[in-house]
Amino acid sequence: MHVQGSAAYIDDMPVPKGTLHVAFALSDVAYGKINKIDITVAKKADGVHSILLAKDIENLYIGAIKHDEPILADKEVLFYGQAIAAVLADSHDNARKAALLVTSDVTELEAVVTIDQAMAKKSFLDEPLIVSIGDSNKAIDSSKNKLNGSISIGGQEHYYLEGQVALAIPTEDNEMVVHSSTQNPTEVQHLVAHVLDVPQNAIEVVTRRMGGGFGGKETDSSQLACVCAIFAQQTKLSIKARLSRKDDILMTGKRHDFKADYKVGYADDGKILGIEIDLAARCGYSLDLSKAIVSRALFHADNAYFMPNATFRGFLCKTNTASNTAFRGFGGPQGMLVIENIIEEIAMNIGVDPLEIRKLNYYQKETNNVTPYDQVVEDNIINELSSELVEDSKYLARRQSIEDFNKNNKYLKKGLALSPVKFGISFTTQLLNQAGALVNVYKDGSIYINHGGTEMGQGLFIKVAQVVANEFGVNLERVKVSATSTSKVPNTSPTAASSGSDLNGMAAREACLRIKKNLTIFAQNFYGEDNDIIEFKDSYVHVGKKKIAFDEFVSTAYLNRVELFSNGFYKTPKIYFDAIKQKGRPFYYYSYGACVSEVIVDCLTGEYKLLAVDILHDVGASLNPAIDMGQIVGGYIQGMGWLCSEELKWNDSGALLTMGASTYKIPAIGDTPEHFEVKIKPNISNHENTIHKSKAVGEPPLMLAISTWLAIKNAIYNADNNNKTGLNAPANFEQVFFSLNKNLNS
Incomplete structure (x- = not known):
């Protein structure tokens, strides 16, 4: 589907009738005290529904590890390109045009921009980290040959083909489905629930696929999803936001230099x-x-x-x-x-x-x-x-x-x-080394799998589907992988750290083994004799000398009330760290x-x-x-x-x-x-x-x-x-x- 161009992304999805669109007004100052944000002209622009400021958000702060990131700038701006207002309008273009009409009065303060400036001013987010072994100072001093120097290493923009995008759809009973281009649906779920002040079970986050991530959608996708969700809760309408390339580059983080x-x-x-x-x-x-x-x-x-x-x-x-x-x-x-x-x-x-x-x-x-x-x-x-x-x-x-x-x-x-x-x-971070999966075998012999990993073009879904097909001994075409959804597998880790296949492949295999255990016991009792070996291969189930087509076997198992679905869970062994x-x-x-x-x-x-x-x-x-x-x-x-x-x-x-x-x-x-x-x-x-x-x-x-x-x-x-x-x-x-x-x- 990727090669054919038929793979659908969030911006390709038909939106519900009445969907409104979000754009952001951005700071043109890197650091300063906000005296006033003027939205008077912007509110009167074509198609504008409403404008959101920091003061309108009760639970303003989000963040991956520490809630230290305001969804919109509050009292001060902290970097050039920080969102100071979110404009809601009847179209993407109208929202963007109106966002340009938001003005701000900011008293500019001296910004800390470079690493050298931060080091000189001791401007740090946390205490230094130290990894050491032996006595380096003594070893260097006693060495005949010495070398010293420095090197500056630049950062890097993710430049994923698909920019940040989210679509929030309110459903019933204060619940909401959020489609997010994210490597971390669970984090989006938790943060959306936090800003809306609802339990996490009221929020379902769905990620079918991303057009690239590279780490840039591990945490940065949350801001867009949260703003869409706030507007959706207020209006009871579907809300969509997608960033232009320029806004995406300005608003989101990069590789650390x-x-x-x-x-x-x-x-x-x-x-x-x-x-x-x-x-x-x-x-x-x-x-x-x-x-x-x-x-x-x-x-x-x-x-x-x-x-x-x-x-x-x-x-x-x-x-x-x-x-x-x-x-x-x-x-x-x-x-x-x-x-x-x-x-x-x-x-x-x-x-x-x-x-x-x-x-x-x-x-x-x-x-x-x-x-x-x-x-x-x-x-x-x-x-x-x-x-x-x-x-x-x-x-x-x-x-x-x-x-x-x-x-x-x-x-x-x-x-x-x-x-x-x-x-x-x-x-x-040790707690992230865990994964879950859910495998369903339907009575026609087709197989459906959901797991916590996300697909961003790296081929994770195909690999996990291969694992499942291999366990049941069937063709890959028989296996489908669903969109990643927090309603099917909860509390998932981000698809990051190169661990997508390691974690989700093992969780999926564990689910398959549990189903196979049920099927093996059934096969032994229904078809076999005490010493018969049960094998799943070539789209057949082999019971001793008997050979039953997989779909026929599954249908018979269903008729005999055998459980044909299971969860699987995996946590990486042997790892620990002080x-x-x-x-x-x-x-x-x-x-x-x-x-x-x-x-x-x-x-x-x-x-x-x-x-x-x-x-x-x-x-x-x-x-x-x-x-x-x-x-x-x-x-x-x-x-x-x-x-x-x-x-x-x-x-x-x-x-x-x-x-x-x-x-x-x-x-x-x-x-x-x-x-x-x-x-x-x-x-x-x-x-x-x-x-x-x-x-x-x-x-x-x-x-x-x-x-x-x-x-x-x-x-x-x-x-x-x-x-x-x-x-x-x-x-x-x-x-x-x-x-x-x-x-x-x-």
Whole structure:
């Protein structure tokens, strides 16, 4: 349906007669005291029904972890683009036109915009987080070789194809159905119930599918749904809202940008002896999910490397910008980029291939296998995976070829890099590692499943349907997956943390096993003999030597009053974490990958071209190799955009300047190299008991793109061997030009 264009999204749904539409008036000040909001002219505009202000909302504050986000600005504005009023009109266009007529009198105050400003003013949302092992300070001081530096890492706009959208339909007895483009229907349900002051059973949230999410619809979808619900409760009419691209970018959070300062002590051969990294994140005006995101950044500041003496500190900077939120990788990419940059700089200082420094510092299997947060790396395959990719990509021969090319070319320089990925799988908030499912087998043998996961184009529904079809031994066409609904499976976790298949696949399988237990007992009694083996395969039920068509068997079971539906529940085992000590086992397992990237840089202009990419990635025993391949390719491309071209810019007053495709450059087909080889690591399965021994694939591939950024850094170094630091992310053409010409930048 996606390929055919026939998949329906919320904006495609026919709306009930009399539906009204919402648009928002936004602040043009980043921080200030609200003296007055004037809605006089706007109320008289064509088609306007009513206008909502903060003072009209009794339960004004919402938020994912802490209720610190006003649905509409109250008494003060906290970021440029914050909603100050919601306009309700008879059409989408009339609502938008009227919203432009809302004016405000705001006394502008000095905004905290940048990470440096927040750090200087000690503007924080919470206490710093610290992950440590050994004595990093002593190890660095006693090291013969030392390295220190800093790197700025930009954020990223989600730029999902389908923007934020919601449709609230009041039903009976103060109940409501809310269609929301959200990765977290349960959170939307809970927050809508909170703002309406009704029990949660009065609110049903439905998500058929999203046109992309990437984390941007894990928490940010709640504001729109809540405003629609408030208007729906007031008017007893259906209410719809969809954001324009500009408003979506202004109102919602991004990937956190970070600034990292680091100190490292290392041996003559490049072995890291001690390391300290301070990671400061621009979180925005409210907490959102920032604490968990910074925590995950600290958990991945080691990436694939053993650190015997390490201190990683995370700072949650409070700024007058939109509250940053979940984004594919959830802090992990930022932490990984820092350590990979450090590895590269150690290699430059010693004068060896960075691959040698990586291999020297990799986690091992029996020793040197404990992370700074005390988890033992039990499933390490990074050594053999890297070696396999080195051979597949002809890395060593290409390194020599690039060296020869660079000797013979003054203004064009090539760069090459291999970077590994070790990414922890599980929500770091333990309570979220649970899922439920409901499976119905109808008397004609067709099967219907509902689970708590949401479909955003990543193929989760197909994977779970495959799990169900496999358990009953029937064709996939026999299984349908319903829209995600809070009325069928309650209290679900968001579809995030790459755990959609792990959690919901296992919950669905558990439901199937319960039904199969009923059917097996029935088959034994009705068809079989004591020693008969019961098997479900090839759309038949095999009872000893008897073979009954599945639909006939189910119909007979129904006639004999056998229960043909069941729930299933799954919670991830083995995970625990002490948040005070920052020690434990936050991850059930790790996913691994590696990527080799080759670039060519024009030293006169800073322009570059990605010439070749070779990827080897671990997905365990894949549930669906085609879907997993798509996730690997898509993740890499999105990561490449983050690190190469997608730059968010604010002016000194806190106004966001990059509000659309004309100013914000996402990757295009022309940015993809002709040589793009992607391989799923064969003949491997998860050592943990995941769904059919598969591994998560949503987030880990994004970090493969770090190799592209490293290849650009390598090319700059090849142009000038004294240029060992200074490249920030994203490494757009301008950034590369100034890195090549430091005297111009100063």
